[in-house]
Amino acid sequence: xxxxxxxxxxxxxxxxxxxxxxxxxxxxxxxxxxxxxxxxxxxxxxxxxxxxxxxxxxxxxxxxxxxxxxxxxxxxxxxxxxxxxxxxxxxxxxxxxxxxxxxxxxxxxxxxxxxxxxxxxxxxxxxxxxxxxxxxxxxxxxxxxxxxxxxxxxxxxxxxxxxxxxxxxxxxxxxxxxxxxxxxxxxxxxxxxxxxxxxxxxx
Numbered sequence: 055x056x057x058x059x060x061x062x063x064x065x066x067x068x069x070x071x072x073x074x075x076x077x078x079x080x081x082x083x084x085x086x087x088x089x090x091x092x093x094x095x096x097x098x099x100x101x102x103x104x105x106x107x108x109x110x111x112x113x114x115x116x117x118x119x120x121x122x123x124x125x126x127x128x129x130x131x132x133x134x135x136x137x138x139x140x141x142x143x144x145x146x147x148x149x150x151x152x153x154x155x156x157x158x159x160x161x162x163x164x165x166x167x168x169x170x171x172x173x174x175x176x177x178x179x180x181x182x183x184x185x186x187x188x189x190x191x192x193x194x195x196x197x198x199x200x201x202x203x204x205x206x207x208x209x210x211x212x213x214x215x216x217x218x219x220x221x222x223x224x225x226x227x228x229x230x231x232x233x234x235x236x237x238x239x240x241x242x243x244x245x246x247x248x249x250x251x252x253x254x255x256x257x
Contacts, residue, residue: 065126074115076111078102080159084162084164085103085200086103087163088146091164091169093166094106106146110148122206123232124248129146140217146167148164151177154185160177161175161176172195173192173195173196173199173206174198180203180204183203183205184204184208185201185207186206188211188214190208191214191240193215193246193247196208197246212226212227216246216247217246217248218244218247221244225242
């Protein structure tokens with residue numbers, strides 16, 4: 055039991071050091087924004103915006119169980135079987151933008167459950183390159199990025215995101231490569247339905 059307690063204390067110390075690094079990258083006024091946008095409406099088990107944000111990171115990033123997270127919030131990190139505690143918190147969503155070039159957070163937004171995840175929350179500059187996941191491959195969001203005069207690299211399922219020729223005809227990779235000679239590379243310009251004025255290069 056003593057060995058386990060020492061291990062828990064060491065892990066807690068490491069988390070505290072890592073949290074100090076996260077806090078360094080947050081913009082000024084972010085705690086007030088938690089109240090402004092309704093992420094916090096009153097304080098009970100959660101005593102501050104920082105405590106709420108740390109709870110969100112602990113559950114989502116550290117992959118803690120709900121029970122472990124609840125014990126952390128209540129101030130109990132105990133050896134053995136944790137005591138079930140249900141913190142009274144309002145569920146929130148954290149939207150963050152990371153710059154791979156500078157290694158810094160460029161934008162952090164905290165919303166309630168009505169704040170859907172979307173690439174349109176990004177703050178882009180001319181010629182920025184957005185690296186997105188497959189679930190972000192939605193025509194309105196991709197069209198919005200192009201309208202900001204930025205670029206996007208995103209993987210997508212062939213059935214989830216339909217492509218067209220610039221004339222509006224259906225485009226498939228299988229039909230396109232049939233017109234190529236053996237061992238010959240090909241390049242095609244295609245568009246996403248509904249964004250005809252903003253063609254995307256499928257390469």
